[in-house]
Amino acid sequence: MYIRSSQNKKNMAIIECREVCKSFGEKKALDHVSISIPEGGIFGLLGPNGAGKTTLIRIINRITIPNGGEVLFKGAPITQTDVEKIGYMPEERGLYRKMKVGDQAMYLAQLKGMSASAAQKALKEWFVRFGIQDWWGKKVEELSKGMAQKLQFITTVVHKPSLMILDEPFSGFDPVNAEIIRKEILRLKEEGATIILSTHNMESVEELCDNIALINKSRLVITGGVDEIRRKYGNNNVEIEYTDADGRHTEVVSRDKAGNETLQGFIDKGVTINSYKELMPRMNDIFIKLVTGEEAGKE
């Protein structure tokens, strides 16, 4: 199963992976993966554990060098300078344990090219926003895991990158903090940033992502707009709720015909239509279907 969307061709791709291959010894981590990530919006990189998401992210970040294929940034091969502007939060979070929170944040911000004064100003703003001003002088090792995650998120986005890559941004957060991060991600999107996030939290995909790519067993399974994919994997049914002389009814009909025609049929019957809803499968179901379907196909 290999479906490519043509939806994004209109937009300029900020990142384009062309036939990217990577193997570690005998093991293939990525097998001719081609993905186009449009500028602006949130792009979800999905896949079960060990599918190759992190490898792809590291290749985009030029941390890992691919065996084949290329990565383009705004149409030209990606350079170290491009990468240094990306806000990258790796899956394996890491901070200097013995360093003070403020020093640490300043260091990482300055490495991203911010001046000391700009970094200080921006960081203070973020610390206030997250209500963590008191942490500035604490050592990182004194922070809880969730607290360290927040700090890590701030250091990833503080230099206002136009492209952010967040590897499993919600892992390690409790629901309250996950919500805070979710809101921040949406806010950054509103401000025009492009965000690539890898996750296997499908609910967040539906809510956040505009486009996705599903990778399984080192291959690209599907990529495209979230709505488009959900529609594609739905049974193409609509649910119509109407009231007639007997009371309220719901009926699921195939949407082979155009929506208006179907509705016209109901209207002609003389019933009152309460709602007309496209039945979309949940991303979670598509994910499971595609991933297990692939495995079943192989066996």
Next chain:
Amino acid sequence: MNLSKTGIVISREYLNKVKKKSFLITTFVVPVLFAAICILPSILMMNVKEKSQKVAVVDYSGIVVPFFEDSEAAQFTDCSGENPEELKNELKERGFDVLVVVSALDSSKNVSLQTFSKKPAGVDFSESIRSKASKAVEQYRISSYDISGLDKILKDVKADVKVNEFTLDESGNATVSESGIYMIISMLLGMLIYMFIAMFGGSVMSSVIEEKSSRVVEVLVSSVKATELMFGKIIGIALVALTQFVLWIVLTLVLVTAAGAIFGFQDLAASAEMTQGMAGVDMAAMAQNSEASVIFTTLSHIPWGTLIVSFLVFFVLGYLLYASMYAAIGSAVENEADSQQLQLPVTIPLMLAFFIVFFAFKNPDSAVVFWGSMIPFTSPIVMLARIPYGVPFWELALSIVLLLGTFIVMAWASAKIYKAGILMFGKKSNWNDLFKWLKQK
């Protein structure tokens, strides 16, 4: 290389290390130790001088007492005829510190000594009375032979050979020298540079391992190039080493001078100053002995300028060479324990150099020493140990050029290994892996 980013890495590495408690402790404790080594012997000597022991002597032989002459360390009182048992009990009341009982002459014309004191009389004291009593017995035996003129004969026979050493300079002028001094300076220099290279090289390795095991490295390499990170780290720690070195010298001088002012031995401080603190330690202690003039002449002929400049050059180059190797090894492991096995090929040449320095003492011109001072992995340590003996300029230059060249090659190789190594997680790496990473494009 992006210099401003490397600069940020350098400054973090530097400030982070310098603010550490361990740095502060070593920086301030070591000069105290240095100064203590300098000052203590003198203070002890002063104490000995101040407190001379009052000694009561009960001599049953009748020949030993005349040889017990009063000295600064001891004042003897002849109490022969008194009962030693009573004296023992009244020792303190009568103002004596020690009671010495000399036995009567035995059949082999010998005596034995017994000392009694509240506090231990000390090795020096017992050695001094032993030699005095021996002299007395010898005299007694000689006189008992009844050979006329024997005294004179023995005096003539007694030999006292002295070795006066001279080294010839370029123009053939002889200068007084003392090979013992060279040995000590040479050993101190060798040890100091070995210590610095091993300590700060190891520090680079721990720093690399810390970044790897805390996973912070992945964020870092998305902001800076791996090579910038590696060299930033190496340079940052080099600056820490130089800071520590300078602080040691300054603090040692301050402490020794201050102690000199307090206890009043200016010459000590002066000699320490002259030897720039590092070698001043033992020099100062030695300045106390009777051959002081020879030592000072020797010291004044040691090429101090060359020595200090060479120390800095060889330390910096040797450190850079070893630090880049340590960085490569650190990048391959996730914790210090795993580094043991990989470290071996790096620590062996370092140890070897240290052992060659001991050879350098016995024969500074031997082939082992020469090659040791040329081969880059041992040269920083061995060459430095050779310098007090004088090294031809071409040898010095060749050694530096070889070292620099090796460093450049090693830095390139280490950067390649480091780049690949820092992002390898999970698998325990070995030397094969390192070579594989080296060959990778």
